[in-house]
Amino acid sequence: MILTLAHHELRNLFLSPLAWSILAIVQFIIAYLFLGQVDWYLQNQAQLKTMLNPPGLTELVVSPVFSNAAIILLLVIPLLTMRLIAEEKRNQTLALLLSAPVSMTEIVLGKYLGILGFVLINLFLITLMPFSLLTAGQLDIGMMSAGFIGLTLLLASFTATGVYMSTITTQPTIAAVSTFGLLLLLWVIDWAVNINTNKATEVTEYLSMLRHYQSLINGVFSSSDVIYYLIFISTFLVLSIRQLHADRLQH
């Protein structure tokens, strides 16, 4: 049942031009940044050779691409998730699912996986770019996998946040704005604290999405980072399910 809903969601997405244009635009921007990075690498290659222990292609090209991709998708994912439930509430089509033999958990997970499927297609296309470097050089596959896992978890967290924001409002735009706001806040949360004294730094450091992601794309695969993302995702999914239940009670 979850897969039925996910499939429906993914298919619906491709029925509208939104999905196609997002794929095209994201591809274009990341390709542009990727080429810039490759270009920079080629220009400085001579200089790098003189170094004793020079950073590799993966560190200089792939990691920055992953890091840029994260920021670009931080802007894009709220637009994908905003409609999920908010629009169904607004158009009063949610009744179709609510009166069918489908549980709230199935609704939330189905919709979540549908959008996640699209995000993963996007991610797959992005990772193809660094792989093209294999034709001309060598890549640190281990480091790249850590980065790939990091980006996957990060995008899955973005999507979970988006799903939750979409359940608490009937206006898709509000869902998009609040998803974006919350994600951005979690992205930069430890910046402000660092400027002032170091109070509560540990907490904000732990909350910061950027910090966990940074270590993964640098090739440090630590289970605590993975657990952070898994907790993050499940928290927002559970909140979404609870929100759907609560919707039937209040008003």
Next chain:
Amino acid sequence: MSVTAAENQNLTSAHTNSREQLVSVKNVSRYYGKNKAVDNISFDVHRGEVLGLLGPNGAGKSSTMQMLTGNLAPSNGQIEINTFDILDEPKEAKLSLGYLPEQPPIYKDLTINEFLAYCAKINRIARSHHQSAIKLAKQRCGLDKMGHRIIGNLSKGYQQRLGIAQAIIHSPAVIVLDEPTVGLDPRQIKEIRALIRELGNDHSIILSTHILPEVTATCDRVLIINKGKIVITESINGLQQRIQSSSLLVAFNSPPQIKDLAAFEGTVSVEEIDSGRFRLHHDPTIDPSEKIVIRSVENKWGLTEITPEKLSLEEIFLDITCSENDGDIANVDTNINPVED
């Protein structure tokens, strides 16, 4: 878990007991803040019965239906669909439930076939029965040739039909229709009413409406709701009896005294409308018109008009719902008795 339309049909015929109770609502209330939208209502619906929910705007019809279908949780009380509690065992209950909300829940980007295929899946119809279920639903709602049309381009009437199609696609035991004939043209209304009657033979149907003739055309039983309370539950026959004449309009060229008219057997009261015209209220079981005609000829009253006055469903409805405004159901017009049970 999957129940096919055909299996469902078999289930239907297996339970030959036609009085099988499919919907049971017990003491259900619903508050919106402090506002009591539905106030302690209870009713049952049996297999093969079409129940009409009637009431003015904001009476609580839609809230009741939303609670029946699990879209809204009741503040208190209990709802069972096909013996399953809608809140405790929602999946089992919803397997035997089809619901058409006020706004048909349709995705405008899909074609009719795609949409119905999705409905078949989420209602857990076995894959091998998908095509036949979709075909039957389309056929029943007159959408046969429209399968490849995009829903967003359809007229309101067709969208409404599609809304009904999605509610009946899995052949549920209980079908809840919120104003099913809104937006349809008169011919379609006739067809949909016939469909409801047909479905009513082996399912139980709850429908709400503003249109009073629709109730007489389709329902077996009527529930009139006002301000969240059930004011009347009555079979259609009982309602028809209430519509039976209980007053006569008479006019004479040389009118008799009021007391002469009041002397007829069964007469309750007589009022003079204008000179020579009277309204004569009588006991519904005794019709004095024949005697009035005979007496009029004997006494040369010059009878020019004698009309049995029928109380229309509209009048009953208004009577009930308006007198309810005074806060006392018992004060309804003399020929309308409040619910006994």
